[in-house]
Amino acid sequence: xxxxxxxxxxxxxxxxxxxxxxxxxxxxxxxxxxxxxxxxxxxxxxxxxxxxxxxxxxxxxxxxxxxxxxxxxxxxxxxxxxxxxxxxxxxxxxxxxxxxxxxxxxxxxxxxxxxxxxxxxxxxxxxxxxxxxxxxxxxxxxxxxxxxxxxxxxxxxxxxxxxxxxxxxxxxxxxxxxxxxxxxxxxxxxxxxxxxxxxxxxxxxxxxxxxxxxxxxxxxxxxxxxxxxxxxxxxxxxxxxxxxxxxxxxxxxxxxxxxxxxxxxxxxxxxxxxxxxxxxxxxxxxxxxxxxxxxxxxxxxxxxxxxxxxxxxxxxxxxxxxxxxxxxxxxxxxxxxxxxxxxxxxxxxxxxxxxxxxxxxxxxxxxxxxxxxxxxxxxxxxxxxxxxxxxxxxxxxxxxxxxxxxxxxxxxxxxxxxxxxxxxxxxxxxxxxxxxxxxxxxxxxxxxxxxxxxxxxxxxxxxxxxxxxxxxxxxxxxxxxxxxxxxxxxxxxxxxxxxxxxx
Amino acid sequence: xxxxxxxxxxxxxxxxxxxxxxxxxxxxxxxxxxxxxxxxxxxxxxxxxxxxxxxxxxxxxxxxxxxxxxxxxxxxxxxxxxxxxxxxxxxxxxxxxxxxxxxxxxxxxxxxxxxxxxxxxxxxxxxxxxxxxxxxxxxxxxxxxxxxxxxxxxxxxxxxxxxxxxxxxxxxxxxxxxxxxxxxxxxxxxxxxxxxxxxxxxxxxxxxxxxxxx
Numbered sequence: 177x178x179x180x181x182x183x184x185x186x187x188x189x190x191x192x193x194x195x196x197x198x199x200x201x202x203x204x205x206x207x208x209x210x211x212x213x214x215x216x217x218x219x220x221x222x223x224x225x226x227x228x229x230x231x232x233x234x235x236x237x238x239x240x241x242x243x244x245x246x247x248x249x250x251x252x253x254x255x256x257x258x259x260x261x262x263x264x265x266x267x268x269x270x271x272x273x274x275x276x277x278x279x280x281x282x283x284x285x286x287x288x289x290x291x292x293x294x295x296x297x298x299x300x301x302x303x304x305x306x307x308x309x310x311x312x313x314x315x316x317x318x319x320x321x322x323x324x325x326x327x328x329x330x331x332x333x334x335x336x337x338x339x340x341x342x343x344x345x346x347x348x349x350x351x352x353x354x355x356x357x358x359x360x361x362x363x364x365x366x367x368x369x370x371x372x373x374x375x376x377x378x379x380x381x382x383x384x385x386x387x388x389x390x391x392x393x394x395x396x397x398x399x400x401x402x403x404x405x406x407x408x409x410x411x412x413x414x415x416x417x418x419x420x421x422x423x424x425x426x427x428x429x430x431x432x433x434x435x436x437x438x439x440x441x442x443x444x445x446x447x448x449x450x451x452x453x454x455x456x457x458x459x460x461x462x463x464x465x466x467x468x469x470x471x472x473x474x475x476x477x478x479x480x481x482x483x484x485x486x487x488x489x490x491x492x493x494x495x496x497x498x499x500x501x502x503x504x505x506x507x508x509x510x511x512x513x514x515x516x517x518x519x520x521x522x523x524x525x526x527x528x529x530x531x532x533x534x535x536x537x538x539x540x541x542x543x544x545x546x547x548x549x550x551x552x553x554x555x556x557x558x559x560x561x562x563x564x565x566x567x568x569x570x571x572x573x574x575x576x577x578x579x580x581x582x583x584x585x586x587x588x589x590x591x592x593x594x595x596x597x598x599x600x601x602x603x604x605x606x607x608x609x610x611x612x613x614x615x616x617x618x619x620x621x622x623x624x625x626x627x628x629x630x631x632x633x634x635x636x637x638x639x640x641x642x643x644x645x646x647x648x649x650x651x652x653x654x655x656x657x658x659x660x661x662x663x664x665x666x667x668x669x670x671x672x673x674x675x676x677x678x679x
Numbered sequence: 680x681x682x683x684x685x686x687x688x689x690x691x692x693x694x695x696x697x698x699x700x701x702x703x704x705x706x707x708x709x710x711x712x713x714x715x716x717x718x719x720x721x722x723x724x725x726x727x728x729x730x731x732x733x734x735x736x737x738x739x740x741x742x743x744x745x746x747x748x749x750x751x752x753x754x755x756x757x758x759x760x761x762x763x764x765x766x767x768x769x770x771x772x773x774x775x776x777x778x779x780x781x782x783x784x785x786x787x788x789x790x791x792x793x794x795x796x797x798x799x800x801x802x803x804x805x806x807x808x809x810x811x812x813x814x815x816x817x818x819x820x821x822x823x824x825x826x827x828x829x830x831x832x833x834x835x836x837x838x839x840x841x842x843x844x845x846x847x848x849x850x851x852x853x854x855x856x857x858x859x860x861x862x863x864x865x866x867x868x869x870x871x872x873x874x875x876x877x878x879x880x881x882x883x884x885x886x887x888x889x890x891x892x893x
Contacts, residue, residue, distance in 0.1 A: 575782040575806060580743040585695060588740050604865065604878040 178257075178266035179315050181274030185555030188272070188480070188518025191473050197481050200419065200474070204426045205242050212239035213382045213431040217389035220435055227438050238431070245430055248437040254483040256444040258316070258401055259371045262346035262632050267315055269401070269446060269485040269520045275553060276520065277546040278350070279308050280492035280527035281320035282534030288619065291498045293533045298670060299679035301325045302340050303626055304526075307536035309345035310629040313546035314525050314539070317341055319352040319375065321526055321534045327670030329663035331653045335360050339642050342368055343677065346632035350375065353391055355658075360649040362398050367641040368634065374402040375448065378428040380413035381406075384435075392432055396440040403487045404429040405448030409461050410471070412454045418467055421451060422474045433484070446520065447479045448487035463493035463530050464506030469513040476517035488519035497529045499538055499615055508545050515549045522549070540618040540625075544595035551593035562587070597621060643677075681712050685720040688752065692724035695744030697751045704752035714759040715767055721756065725749050726796040733881050742880075743785060746792035750803070753795070769800040771823035771891055774816040776804030777860075778829045778837035786860055787828040789880035797884050799824075813841045814848050821853070824887055828860040835862040839871040855890040859883055 192200065214236045215221055221238065225231040227248075230239040255270035267276055285296040296304075301322055308317045324333025331354075338351045338361040350373035351361050358374065365372035376391040378384050384392075395402040406428045408414030410421035429447040436445050451471045452461035462468070468490035479486045491510035496503035507524060514522040524546055526539035556562075567583050578584050597617045599606060610616075634642065650667075653659045659667070673679060684707050691700035707717045728745040731737040760767060773794055777787050784806050791801045802820050804812060817825055825845070829835040838858050845851050857875035858868050868876035877886045 575784070577784065579740060579785055580747045580788075582695065582744070585740045585744055588738070602878050605882075608878075608882075 181276040182550040182553040183274045184553040189516040192477050208240045208427045212237045216385045220389045223438050248434040249482050251437040251441045252445050258348045260348040261368045261370045265347045267348050271483045271485050275515045276315040277313050278316040278318040278521045278523045279314050279525045280523050282527045282531050283323045284533050286533040286535050296322045296325045298325050302678045304536045305341050305344035307625050309631045310625045311543040313543045316348045318350040327666050329659040331658045335649045344631050360645050364645050368638050376404050378406040380408040381424050392436050396436045396443040401444035403446040403448035404432040405450040407450035409454045418470050446485040449475045450489050463495045469510050472514050473517045485520035487521050488514040489523040492523040492527050511545045511549050537618045537622050540621050544597050689720045689724040692745050692748045697747045700748035700752040704755040708759050714756050717756045725792050729793050729796045746788040770798040773799045773801045773824045774820050774822040775826040776808035777806040778834050779809050781834040782806050783830040790883045793880050793884045810841050810844045814844050817850050825854050825856045827858045830861040832862045842872050
């Protein structure tokens with residue numbers, strides 16, 4: 177058994193014609209063949225050279241001929257499974273296949289009354305994962321979601337996060353990589369028999385640094401699925417035009433894929449999109465811009481041409497600093513468009529303030545968006561029973577009505593999706609029930625989830641293995657001098673908490 | 680045998696089998712089952728649906744489906760109670776209907792069913808009920824409560840006509856009048872001289888009890 181995701185009844189929205197897709201592909205080949213990509217790693221340069229690429233070892237530039245590109249793209253699987261700790265949560269990522277939703281992230285948490293960012297505590301982190309585990313439309317808990325928490329040295333942030341996620345959820349997971357921390361995050365995943373999706377972020381434009389190449393090597397050798405997502409900013413690190421803005425990350429993803437497939441043919445890779453327009457007033461990425469959604473539509477259509485699954489994230493990032501109208505429409509519109517674009521995974525639940533913050537209450541609200549999108553993708557079933565001609569004829573004009581019909585009872589729960597947090601009461605009732613908006617409902621729901629939800633626990637043996645790996649990591653980074661004495665003092669106090677590891 | 684029929688009768692409500700409700704009600708009477716027990720079985724069933732509705736576990740289609748079954752079975756059981764001359768304990772008699780020109784049945788049926796479930800005896804005049812019929816209903820049934828439903832802004836003024844006619848018939852002091860429906864607001868209810876109002880069916884039951892001091 178596994179999670180089905182949302183299967184679109186009507187297929188993806190394709191805004192490019194076949195001719196335009198071929199033109200984009202030809203242009204991608206032109207860039208990757210004539211300008212190429214920088215790989216700042218000698219071993220990678222050699223591998224690519226041996227495979228038939230034109231490599232300038234001095235400038236680290238690699239130019240890829242068409243046959244190398246196409247041969248290696250064809251080795252990448254179009255469909256692959258990602259194992260969860262509990263097999264009922266396994267997912268299958270497939271180019272042109274079902275749409276899943278994954279949680280997003282933010283550096284810190286936020287005070288929901290003052291909207292001020294603040295550092296999360298260990299308890300905040302563990303509670304967050306509990307909520308993500310509960311939410312029915314979070315199919316994968318992606319990297320982080322907070323970038324570490326109080327009391328934990330920077331070097332241990334991702335590793336502690338990984339441990340928390342494995343402890344508090346049996347869903348599929350993704351984790352970030354800093355330095356060599358996958359030395360510890362991957363064994364944690366092995367200890368509980370799950371895959372750990374990883375990511376490689378090429379540097380836009382057109383560059384892979386040493387750590388990124390090491391990531392490709394390590395993740396492909398470890399047989400873990402990983403995606404490329406460079407995060408081009410259109411008008412800054414990619415052309416301002418959307419077409420050109422797609423070609424750059426296309427080239428980056430293809431270049432990374434070639435290296436990965438040369439390392440390990442058939443390794444599971446997918447193309448990630450993290451593109452934003454440049455805000456021409458402030459210089460920041462413009463999260464939530466409609467151009468980002470157009471980018472997703474084209475990016476996904478190109479990835480389908482290559483038959484590679486995708487990770488789409490324009491839905492994840494909002495420029496709003498509060499959970500407000502702007503946050504709602506940015507997430508909502510982008511979630512719909514990424515899903516219609518046919519993304520294999522739409523990244524959505526939890527982020528705000530240009531990824532500066534995240535909050536489980538936002539995740540609860542975003543989960544309704546995911547549910548609505550899921551219903552949209554299910555489309556409209558056309559058959560004799562759904563057209564209901566016999567019923568319409570039976571009920572006839574007024575005083576006929578449909579509410580008391582068996583047909584209504586049979587169909588209404590599958591035809592209608594009712595968002596859990598939306599307020600839909602008539603005005604008088606709304607006032608009687610405390611005049612609560614969706615945010616107020618979500619805050620109550622948050623408390624309810626914390627009080628009542630019980631994630632699948634680890635066995636004592638599994639939990640001990642996770643703890644042992646954490647201990648190894650602490651010693652390793654302490655010995656390497658990557659955890660200062662000051663950090664260690666604070667950390668020791670955190671580790672000595674009576675409710676460790678949960679608080 | 681008796682228990683089997685009573686359980687079957689209850690299931691016709693919880694499984695929304697309106698034809699079966701009528702059939703099984705007749706079967707219960709034919710088998711000589713005490714009609715008060717049959718009524719208890721129906722009330723327990725509608726109460727189950729009403730509680731689930733209040734908890735957000737079932738919704739309007741189920742409530743209306745259950746109400747439809749109740750409305751097919753109740754007249755048969757009530758007629759037998761009347762024939763036997765037995766008395767059923769009740770919170771009070773309610774006469775209910777949708778006002779003249781209003782063909783809407785949903786809200787009224789929900790209120791009727793939930794009131795029955797709560798222990799009221801409900802005499803449903805139906806939809807598009809004229810002012811004269813309302814007055815006749817109050818005069819004949821001598822209810823404690825007259826409940827009127829109006830879904831449209833065009834039909835809401837009929838409620839005021841009914842209240843005026845009840846006054847003119849000298850019956851105003853002996854009945855509490857409550858109104859509800861999509862077109863009705865608390866302010867409107869107050870303006871036309873109604874005693875009670877609620878925006879929802881479950882709320883109407885609470886309002887009815889409040890009017891009777893229960």
